[in-house]
Structure formats: C-alpha cells, structure tokens
Amino acid sequence: MLRITGGKVYDPANGIDGEVRDLFVSEGKFVASAEEGRTIDATGMIVFPGGVDVHTHVAGGAINFARAMTPEDHRRTQAFIRSQSRRSGIGGMAPTTFATGYLYAGMGWTTVNEAAVPVLSARHTHEELSDIPIVDKSTLTLMANNEIMLDLMEKGEYERAKNVVAWYIWAAKSYGVKAVNPGGVAAWKWGKDAKQLTSPIEGFTRLTPGDIISQLARICHELGLPHPLHLHCNNLGAPGNISTTLDTLNHLDGHRAHIAHSQYHAYGGDDWDEMRSETAQLAEYFNTHPNVTTDAGAVLFGDTVTITADGPWQHLLYKLTGRKWGNLDVENETGCGIVPYTYRPSNLVNAIQWSVGLELLLLIKNPWQVFLSTDHPNGGCFWRYPEIIQLLMCADFRTECLKKLPDKIKERITLPELTREYTLYEIATSMSAGPARALGLHHKGNLGLGCDADIVIYEEDKDVARMFGHPRYVIKGGEVVIEEGDIRATPDGHEYISRPHYAPDTDEFLRPLFEDCYTMQFENYPVEMERIEKPAIHDCVPNS
Amino acid sequence: MYWGGNPAECHPRHFTKYALMPKSKFLPRGRKDRTAVLVDIRPTKSAKAADIFLQVRPGKDFELITILRALIKDQKVSEEAVAETGITLEQCTDLIERMKKAKFGCVFFGMGLSMTRGKHMNSAALLTLAAEMNAFTKFVAMPMRGHGNVTGADVIMRWQTGYPFGITFNRGYPRYNPGEFSTVDVLVRGDADAAFIIGADPGATMPQPAIDHLARIPTIVLDPHVTHTSNLAKVHITTAPAGIAAPGTAYRMDEIPLPLKPALKSPYPTDEEVVRRIKQAIVKKPFWMPEGAQMTAAQV
Numbered sequence: 129m130l131r132i133t134g135g136k137v138y139d140p141a142n143g144i145d146g147e148v149r150d151l152f153v154s155e156g157k158f159v160a161s162a163e164e165g166r167t168i169d170a171t172g173m174i175v176f177p178g179g180v181d182v183h184t185h186v187a188g189g190a191i192n193f194a195r196a197m198t199p200e201d202h203r204r205t206q207a208f209i210r211s212q213s214r215r216s217g218i219g220g221m222a223p224t225t226f227a228t229g230y231l232y233a234g235m236g237w238t239t240v241n242e243a244a245v246p247v248l249s250a251r252h253t254h255e256e257l258s259d260i261p262i263v264d265k266s267t268l269t270l271m272a273n274n275e276i277m278l279d280l281m282e283k284g285e286y287e288r289a290k291n292v293v294a295w296y297i298w299a300a301k302s303y304g305v306k307a308v309n310p311g312g313v314a315a316w317k318w319g320k321d322a323k324q325l326t327s328p329i330e331g332f333t334r335l336t337p338g339d340i341i342s343q344l345a346r347i348c349h350e351l352g353l354p355h356p357l358h359l360h361c362n363n364l365g366a367p368g369n370i371s372t373t374l375d376t377l378n379h380l381d382g383h384r385a386h387i388a389h390s391q392y393h394a395y396g397g398d399d400w401d402e403m404r405s406e407t408a409q410l411a412e413y414f415n416t417h418p419n420v421t422t423d424a425g426a427v428l429f430g431d432t433v434t435i436t437a438d439g440p441w442q443h444l445l446y447k448l449t450g451r452k453w454g455n456l457d458v459e460n461e462t463g464c465g466i467v468p469y470t471y472r473p474s475n476l477v478n479a480i481q482w483s484v485g486l487e488l489l490l491l492i493k494n495p496w497q498v499f500l501s502t503d504h505p506n507g508g509c510f511w512r513y514p515e516i517i518q519l520l521m522c523a524d525f526r527t528e529c530l531k532k533l534p535d536k537i538k539e540r541i542t543l544p545e546l547t548r549e550y551t552l553y554e555i556a557t558s559m560s561a562g563p564a565r566a567l568g569l570h571h572k573g574n575l576g577l578g579c580d581a582d583i584v585i586y587e588e589d590k591d592v593a594r595m596f597g598h599p600r601y602v603i604k605g606g607e608v609v610i611e612e613g614d615i616r617a618t619p620d621g622h623e624y625i626s627r628p629h630y631a632p633d634t635d636e637f638l639r640p641l642f643e644d645c646y647t648m649q650f651e652n653y654p655v656e657m658e659r660i661e662k663p664a665i666h667d668c669v670p671n672s
Numbered sequence: 673m674y675w676g677g678n679p680a681e682c683h684p685r686h687f688t689k690y691a692l693m694p695k696s697k698f699l700p701r702g703r704k705d706r707t708a709v710l711v712d713i714r715p716t717k718s719a720k721a722a723d724i725f726l727q728v729r730p731g732k733d734f735e736l737i738t739i740l741r742a743l744i745k746d747q748k749v750s751e752e753a754v755a756e757t758g759i760t761l762e763q764c765t766d767l768i769e770r771m772k773k774a775k776f777g778c779v780f781f782g783m784g785l786s787m788t789r790g791k792h793m794n795s796a797a798l799l800t801l802a803a804e805m806n807a808f809t810k811f812v813a814m815p816m817r818g819h820g821n822v823t824g825a826d827v828i829m830r831w832q833t834g835y836p837f838g839i840t841f842n843r844g845y846p847r848y849n850p851g852e853f854s855t856v857d858v859l860v861r862g863d864a865d866a867a868f869i870i871g872a873d874p875g876a877t878m879p880q881p882a883i884d885h886l887a888r889i890p891t892i893v894l895d896p897h898v899t900h901t902s903n904l905a906k907v908h909i910t911t912a913p914a915g916i917a918a919p920g921t922a923y924r925m926d927e928i929p930l931p932l933k934p935a936l937k938s939p940y941p942t943d944e945e946v947v948r949r950i951k952q953a954i955v956k957k958p959f960w961m962p963e964g965a966q967m968t969a970a971q972v
C-alpha cells in the first residue's frame with residue numbers, strides 16, 4: 129500500500145485541476161483509503177498521471193535495423209552501465225530495449241504504443257517488447273498495404289476483409305490497426321508511390337487509397353476495436369500535402385480515426401522552395417470534428433534517424449540527403465525505410481517543420497484531441513519531450529527560439545502570432561489523459577478509483593524542461609520505480625492485446641492464399657500467446 | 673542476382689522456397705518469369721541454375737561493381753579497366769540493360785564477396801549499386817549469411833546492445849569495435865580468461881593462436897555433439913539439439929523469426945535451461961561491483 133499526501137493533483141480525466149488531494153494505492157490500483165504502507169509527502173509537488181505515448185517506434189525489425197545503421201551515434205551517446213537492478217544499454221537516437229524502458233520511465237511515461245508492426249515479424253516485435261522494462265505496451269498492425277487485404281477490397285468483398293483484419297490482429301497479438309501511406313507502400317514494391325487518393329494503385333485495376341481508408345476506418349469501428357484506425361496519410365512530408373490530408377479526412381465518412389504525426393501532413397506550396405505551413409486549415413478540421421484525434425509528430429532540431437513504413441518517402445529522403453539508406457520489403461505486407469537525418473534551424477524546410485508541429489499543438493483548441501509526440505525517432509527522440517513541453521508552456525521561450533530561424537520564414541509560418549501557453553492541466557491532458565482515452569485504455573491516464581496507479585510527481589521548477597525531464601518520483605502500478613533520479617525497481621509491464629470477433633472459417637479461407645504467396649508455413653505465422661509476457665486481453669464487442 | 677555465393681550447395685532451399693521457383697500473383701510461371709544471374713570466380717553448381725553466369729577474376733569484385741555503377745549512369749569506362757575484371761564490356765552493358773528493365777531486382781551476396789579481398793568495401797559497393805539502381809527500378813540487396821541462426825544472434829545483440837557483434841562489456845556497458853573486440857581478436861591477444869561457447873565450433877575454424885588460448889583457459893562448451901572445441905574444453909555440457917529436440921526461435925537471413933518445434937524428446941537439457949541455471953548460481957555470488965558503488969560513464 130502507498131499514500132501520496134499533500135500534492136497538487138492534475139487529473140484531467142476527473143476534472144481535477146491542481147487541487148491538493150491525497151492518493152491511496154493498493155495492489156497497483158487507486159483506492160479510497162489506505163491505512164498502512166509507505167507515505168510519500170508530496171507537499172508542494174505536482175502530481176500527474178503517468179505519461180502515455182500514443183505513437184512511437186521502440187521495438188521490431190525497423191528500429192532494430194536503425195540501431196545497426198547508427199553505431200556512430202551509440203558511441204557518442206548516453207551509456208547505461210549495468211548495476212544489480214539494471215541491464216546495460218545505449219540511449220541516443222535509437223535506444224536499446226532496456227534503455228528504452230529506463231528512459232521512458234525516468235521521464236514519467238508509463239505506457240507506450242509501438243505504432244507499426246507487420247504481422248510477418250510480429251513475433252520479433254513481441255520479443256523486443258518483453259525486453260523493454262517498466263512500461264506497459266501495445267502494438268498496431270500494418271494493414272493498408274497487405275496484398276491479401278487489398279485483393280479483397282479490390283473485389284469488393286468487404287465482409288471477408290473485415291474478418292481477415294480481425295484474424296490478423298489476433299494472429300499478430302496486436303491492439304489495433306495502423307494504415308501507412310495506403311496503397312503507397314504496395315506501389316513501392318514497383319518503385320512507385322500512391323499520391324492521389326482517387327487513382328488506382330500500381331498493381332491493381334480499380335482499388336484506390338481512398339477506398340482503403342474508408343473501408344479500414346469502417347472495419348475498425350465495426351470490429352469494436354478500443355482504438356480507431358491509426359492513420360499515416362499519403363504524401364507524408366511533401367510540400368502541398370494539406371490537400372491530401374484534408375481529402376483523407378473526408379474519406380473517413382464520419383468514422384473515428386487517429387491521424388498520426390500530423391506535423392508531416394500540414395504543408396502548403398508546390399515545391400520545397402515554396403513550402404509553407406497550412407496548420408490553420410488542418411487545426412480548423414480538428415476543431416470542428418471532435419471524433420478525430422491526432423498526435424503532433426513535432427520536430428526538434430538535432431540529429432535523429434527516420435524510420436517509417438513509407439518506403440517511397442524514405443527513398444526520396446535518401447536522394448535529398450545523400451546519407452545512409454536502409455530499405456526493408458516485408459513480403460506481401462508492407463515495407464520500411466531508414467535514413468539518418470539532422471534537423472537544422474538554418475534549413476528553411478526544417479525550420480518550417482519545427483514551427484508546424486508547435487502550431488498544431490497550439491491551434492487545436494482541445495488538448496483531448498492533440499497529443500505530445502515526435503513520432504519517435506522521426507521528428508526527434510522521445511526523451512526530448514520535456515523540451516516540447518517547455519515550448520508549449522512558455523511563449524517567451526518560443527520567441528527566443530524563433531530568432532534563430534532564417535528571416536525568410538516569417539511569411540511561411542504562423543507561430544510568431546500565437547500567444548497561447550499550455551497550463552499544467554492541458555499538459556497532463558495532452559501527455560497522458562488524452563492519449564489514454566484515444567487508445568481506449570480507460571484505466572490509464574486517470575487517477576480515479578480502480579485505475580492503474582501510474583503516477584509521476586514533479587518538484588515545481590521555473591525551468592519547465594528540467595522539471596519534466598527529472599521527476600522526483602515515478603510510480604508504476606503502485607510500485608516506486610524512480611526516486612531521487614535513480615531507478616529503484618524494474619518490473620515487467622503488461623502488453624495490451626485486442627481480441628476481435630472473426631468468422632470461424634477465416635483460417636481455412638486464408639490458408640490457400642497464404643500458401644500461394646508466403647515463404648513460411650501457415651501454422652508458423654500467428655504469434656503464440658505463450659510468447660507474450662503478461663498479456664492483458666481486451667475482448668471486443670462488435671458495433672453494427 | 674547472386675554474387676559470390678553458392679546457394680545450390682550452401683542454402684539449398686533458397687532457389688525453391690524463396691528466390692527463384694515460387695509462383696506468385698505477378699510471376700505466375702515462377703522460374704520462367706524470372707532472370708537469374710550468378711557472378712562468381714568459378715562455375716559452381718549454382719551456375720547451372722542461372723540464366724547468365726559471369727566469371728569474375730578473383731579479387732576483382734570491387735572493380736566490377738564500380739564499373740557497373742559507372743555504366744548505369746552512362747559514364748565512360750576504359751576497355752583495360754573492364755578487361756581486368758575478366759568480364760567483357762558487352763557482358764556488362766547487357767547486364768545493366770537487364771537490371772534496368774527488371775520490375776524488381778534483388779542481389780543476394782555471399783561470403784565470396786564479403787570475405788575476400790576488399791571485404792566490407794565490397795559489400796558497401798554492392799549495397800550502393802543496389803541503392804543507386806532505384807533511380808531506374810526497384811532494386812534491393814541482401815547478404816547470404818553463414819551458419820544456422822547467426823542472424824538471430826545478430827538481431828538480439830542489436831536490440832540489447834545496439835551492435836550486432838564485436839562487443840565488449842568490460843566497462844559495464846556495450847562498446848563495439850570489430851577487429852578489436854571480435855572473439856577471434858580477443859582470443860589471439862590472450863585477453864580472455866574464460867570462454868563460454870554455445871552452438872559454435874571455433875576450434876574448427878579459428879586461427880591456431882586463438883585455439884591455443886581456448887585450450888589454456890577454462891573453456892565451457894554447450895553443444896549436442898562432440899566437436900573440436902568440446903575436445904579442448906575443460907567442461908562440455910551436452911544439450912538438446914535446437915529445432916530437433918529443443919524449442920525456440922530461429923531468424924531467417926531476412927530477419928523473419930520462425931518458431932522451432934521439436935520433433936523428438938531429448939534426455940539432455942536445452943541450452944536455455946543450462947544458461948538459466950548457471951545464471952541462478954551466479955546471482956548467489958557477491959555482485960562484481962562493491963555494494964553501494966555507483967559507476968557513471970564519466971568515471972570509466
């Protein structure tokens with residue numbers, strides 16, 4: 129049992145905004161009272177629900193390829209030395225698994241959603257996740273470029289496609305559906321891309337990216353998945369892509385969705401020289417459509433490594449930068465590209481990207497709709513989130529940073545006009561309560577009775593980045609894991625898995641298709657439940 | 673394209689299950705819809721399976737790759753430079769034309785490229801060729817690895833330490849330097865004072881000074897079989913053979929994990945069980961760092 133007394137509590141899920149309250153924990157959950165156990169005197173301190181990352185890349189074939197590609201970064205970055213309670217590892221742009229858990233928890237984040245997993249290599253992703261300590265985890269399955277799915281959609285076999293999506297989720301032991309550049313990654317197998325939502329995809333006669341988006345959004349809803357379609361739009365990163373993004377949103381046909389890293393999808397202009405921010409248009413959409421959420425995908429200046437299933441984009445980035453390029457094609461399902469990248473304030477495009485991420489966070493009025501993210505490691509590393517919090521809470525600091533950007537940027541962005549400053553309550557919403565609700569994890573990001581006792585306690589500090597970078601205590605499932613800047617315990621986290629309903633004949637339907645085009649045995653394809661460490665299964669209730 | 677590899681003898685399922693024979697939506701006739709090229713220093717059994725065999729002069733792979741890289745960009749190359757590789761200019765231009773016309777090109781390269789004169793420079797050149805081919809069509813390249821589950825070891829070392837091999841933990845955190853921390857180098861220098869070997873037989877393949885050192889120090893071998901290494905080891909623990917009598921996971925060369933399902937029972941423990949029990953015993957011993965001591969990267 130544990131008591132936390134006298135702290136200023138920020139619990140947006142229950143409308144509590146900085147009231148002094150006591151919290152009681154028993155068996156990992158919040159309870160009404162606790163007589164025994166340790167008392168943490170949080171007088172004068174700030175109490176938040178543990179952070180929830182709705183979109184990150186921390187485990188699996190792609191990030192592990194990025195690790196292999198960046199030994200020069202491992203050498204210069206933070207080393208984690210083995211101790212009796214802690215495994216060794218490396219921080220930096222693509223941290224190793226144990227270090228990933230320590231870094232997230234050390235910053236007060238207690239739940240992470242790995243946003244891009246092919247079914248074919250899901251077994252690998254789960255093995256890595258079980259080596260990420262402390263935090264709870266979930267995964268999303270890549271579905272918008274799977275050839276078997278696309279064939280069904282092309283033939284108009286919607287019901288069958290729905291069953292197959294459900295089958296895949298259970299086979300991958302994942303939590304929900306991710307769509308990356310619908311049709312574009314399949315087209316990349318031909319060295320092409322899918323830039324028009326209404327044009328047929330390379331290799332298909334009728335099927336368009338728009339069809340895939342509409343059908344997957346509806347499928348996620350009808351299967352009753354806890355998290356709606358998680359969508360990485362077509363034309364990521366391209367000047368003028370705002371029209372594609374708005375068109376994509378119109379293809380949702382009123383269904384819920386989560387738009388991933390919208391910073392990369394809110395640009396105007398016809399080419400790199402003309403590129404400008406179009407955040408006002410995109411924010412307006414979110415401000416009038418409360419059923420759609422997004423994460424910022426904010427950019428921070430410095431070195432990182434970009435990783436995305438968006439293969440054609442990564443090929444372009446390789447051509448633009450002339451740096452290392454890794455490409456992975458995942459048989460019939462998806463692909464992935466990896467390119468190290470440096471965001472520079474002196475580079476006009478990078479400076480616009482930096483501004484666009486912050487503009488979206490400031491222009492979308494409801495923090496329950498826009499969440500803190502860098503699309504780790506694409507826009508910057510997750511362990512730099514406190515820097516973004518500082519930028520959101522301090523308009524003066526933003527003004528200082530703007531001075532370092534090229535003069536030409538002024539007509540291209542709106543950030544200098546924005547005076548909004550996030551309150552602590554809004555930060556708690558955007559980093560925890562909001563993403564937890566969007567993920568359908570109602571017992572997370574919530575300090576109410578019966579919820580998981582994931583808590584982060586900060587010592588109040590005028591230096592916002594320091595305050596959020598170095599919490600005084602982090603508590604995970606009622607256990608004190610970080611105290612006085614030190615890791616005290618490294619419990620294993622849960623993994624959230626969805627079990628949607630599918631027709632019993634789906635196995636026998638898929639078997640011949642699978643045997644036609646895969647290089648492994650059908651029986652070996654689904655991930656065995658025994659491989660999941662501490663699974664927490666959500667049984668889905670279908671919607672009609 | 674296969675370059676410096678002999679899958680017909682070394683990876684016998686590669687043609688039939690993976691790269692040449694399978695039929696698919698866009699290649700309904702399987703092998704007939706593909707063009708196979710082999711580049712090697714001699715006509716191995718794999719040459720029979722290829723449509724085109726190019727016999728490169730030993731040690732001239734890097735030069736040939738560089739010439740191909742020049743030709744795809746319409747750069748001039750001298751006749752003498754081409755002649756040195758053992759391949760004619762006509763063969764080169766024919767190959768380039770076919771590569772550019774391919775809908776999806778894939779180069780598999782083996783140790784005949786990566787372990788001969790030029791070594792990693794050869795691999796880097798070939799990877800660059802494949803990357804640059806994407807200006808014309810879709811092209812990828814992938815290494816053909818050696819022994820059983822070497823890819824699996826690579827993959828796991830990478831997620832736990834950031835590096836695939838050649839790692840030392842002697843400062844308490846992973847550091848990487850092939851040529852300095854690779855097993856063979858550590859042994860030849862005599863830096864190791866104990867060796868623990870699982871699923872490998874360095875006694876059969878490593879240079880004599882490394883083998884001599886293994887014989888000098890306490891060497892412990894986990895292996896289902898009697899091997900060169902187990903014969904010189906102080907301790908040999910017989911374990912159940914993975915995939916036959918022990919379950920687990922093996923990573924394919926393309927890093928796809930496959931579950932191993934044992935067909936037989938073994939009286940011997942699995943490697944995993946032995947390692948687990950050794951670890952349990954070590955945990956009972958005093959920790960290597962004095963109680964309460966804290967090391968930071970700056971101190972070491």
Ligand SMILES: [Zn+2]
Pocket residue numbers: 183184185243244388389436503506
């Ligand atoms: Zn992402």
